Amino acid sequence: xxxxxxxxxxxxxxxxxxxxxxxxxxxxxxxxxxxxxxxxxxxxxxxxxxxxxxxxxxxxxxxxxxxxxxxxxxxxxxxxxxxxxxxxxxxxxxxxxxxxxxxxxxxxxxxxxxxxxxxxxxxxxxxxxxxxxxxxxxxxxxxxxxxxxxxxxxxxxxxxxxxxxxxxxxxxxxxxxxxxxxxxxxxxxxxxxxxxxxxxxxxxxxxxxxxxxxxxxxxxxxxxxxxxxxxxxxxxxxxxxxxxxxxxxxxxxxxxxxxxxxxxxxxxxxxxxxxxxxxxxxxxxxxxxxxxxx
Numbered sequence: 116x117x118x119x120x121x122x123x124x125x126x127x128x129x130x131x132x133x134x135x136x137x138x139x140x141x142x143x144x145x146x147x148x149x150x151x152x153x154x155x156x157x158x159x160x161x162x163x164x165x166x167x168x169x170x171x172x173x174x175x176x177x178x179x180x181x182x183x184x185x186x187x188x189x190x191x192x193x194x195x196x197x198x199x200x201x202x203x204x205x206x207x208x209x210x211x212x213x214x215x216x217x218x219x220x221x222x223x224x225x226x227x228x229x230x231x232x233x234x235x236x237x238x239x240x241x242x243x244x245x246x247x248x249x250x251x252x253x254x255x256x257x258x259x260x261x262x263x264x265x266x267x268x269x270x271x272x273x274x275x276x277x278x279x280x281x282x283x284x285x286x287x288x289x290x291x292x293x294x295x296x297x298x299x300x301x302x303x304x305x306x307x308x309x310x311x312x313x314x315x316x317x318x319x320x321x322x323x324x325x326x327x328x329x330x331x332x333x334x335x336x337x338x339x340x341x342x343x344x345x346x347x348x349x350x351x352x353x354x355x356x357x358x359x360x361x362x363x364x365x366x367x368x369x370x371x372x373x374x375x376x377x378x379x380x381x382x383x384x385x386x387x388x389x390x391x392x393x394x395x396x397x398x399x400x401x402x403x404x405x406x407x408x409x
Contacts, residue, residue: 120161120162121157121158121161122190123154124154124155124157124158124161125158125183125187125190126187126191127140127144127151127154127155127158128154128155128158128166128167128180128183128184128187129184129187129188129191130143130144130151131151131155131167131174132167132176132180132184132187135173135174136173136174137151137152137155137174155167158183162179162183164177164179165177165179165180166179166180166183167180168180189256193256209237209238209239210235210236210237210238210239210400211239211241211260212232212238212239212240212241212260212261212398212400212401213241213243213258213259213260213261214229214240214241214242214243214259214260214261214262214263215243215244215245215250215251215253215254215259215261215262215263216242216243216244216245216250216262216263217244217245217246217247217250217262217263217264217265217266218244218245218246218317218342218343219247219264219265219266219314219317219318219319219320219342219344220263220264220265220344220387221344221345221360221361221364221385222344222345223361223364223367223368223371224284224361224363224364224385224387225242225263226364226367227363227364227367228263228281228282228387228389228404229404231403231404231406232400232403232404235400238400243259246317247262247264247266247268250262250264251268251271251274251276251390254276254390254391254392255273255274255392260391260398260400260401261389261390261391261398261401261404262389262390262391263281263387263388263389263390264278264387264388264389264390265318265319265320265385265386265387265388266319266386266388267388267390268388268390274392275392276390276391276392277390277391277392277393277394278388278389278390279388279389279390279391279396279405280386280387280388281387281388281389281404281405282363282386282387283363283384283385283386283387284361284362284363284364284384284385284387285361285362285363285379285380285383285384286320286323286324286359286360286361286362286379286380286383286384286385287359287360287361287362287365287376287377287378287379287380288303288306288357288358288359288376288377288378288379288380289348289351289357289358289359289360289368289372289374289375289376289377290309290351290354290356290357290358290374290375290377291351291352291353291354291373291374291375292375293354294309294310294354294356294357294377295357295374295375295376295377297309298357298377299377302377302378303331303333303378303380304331304333306328306333306335306357307333307334307335307336308336309336309356309357310336310338310355310356310357311335311336311337311338311356311357311358312337312338312339312340312341312347312350312351312355312356312357312358313335313337313339313340313341313347313358313359314340314341314342314344314347314359315340315341315342317342318344319385319386320359320383320385323383323384324359324380324383327380327381327382327383338355338356339355339356344360348360348368348371348372348374349372351372351374352372352373352374357377359380359383361385362376362379363385389401389404389405
């Protein structure tokens with residue numbers, strides 16, 4: 116029977132792996148080399164696998180060691196953040212809301228989705244942008260309270276995720292006045308004649324737009340593709356090409372980017388979701404975000 120798992124042993128192993136050797140780790144920990152080595156051996160004994168192996172004059176991680184190091188990174192990075200989190204909780208009455216924002220979600224849409232909570236007194240809003248998989252990992256580790264996305268969460272056998280619909284928007288075509296004037300006649304077939312800016316295929320709406328073109332036998336002249344929706348609109352406002360955008364934020368779009376609406380991308384809709392780890396939402400501010408949908 117294996118000995119009980121000990122987090123102190125894991126910590127010594129973690130330092131050894133980060134420092135690249137037992138001697139350097141011992142110096143960092145201000146401990147004897149023999150003591151550090153013994154602690155790592157105890158961890159290997161409790162796990163039942165060798166975590167380090169000789170390589171030249173040093174040590175490298177085994178496959179088991181790599182797996183252990185990945186988990187140790189998560190554990191001790193969270194531990195390093197603990198004093199700051201505790202200090203912030205005690206020193207400030209702020210109401211904290213940590214939101215993950217999928218990088219395919221338009222920024223003007225994000226602002227509108229968060230409008231129900233941004234007037235909360237003493238709000239401390241933490242927004243983290245990234246790809247959906249990374250954000251869902253942070254959600255599972257409770258680093259985030261909710262993730263806003265343009266698609267529902269994929270099925271995951273390791274964690275139950277719940278996708279709460281927050282709304283949807285039709286898509287329209289926008290551009291500078293000169294491009295809109297050039298494309299108004301014979302729209303939407305005219306979209307084959309003007310330069311086009313599109314989101315990259317990592318966004319959920321891109322596939323729907325491509326299908327829209329295909330059904331109408333339109334071959335767009337794509338001159339730019341953007342992962343960041345705000346960057347796409349900035350280049351569109353400069354006259355580089357016409358571009359699709361959620362009509363849900365039509366007024367904000369015109370005010371921020373000084374563009375005009377060309378026409379509708381008829382039949383194409385962008386959907387917005389709040390993803391959490393609980394079917395019944397507990398965080399009061401997340402409940403408020405979802406109020407129209409509940």
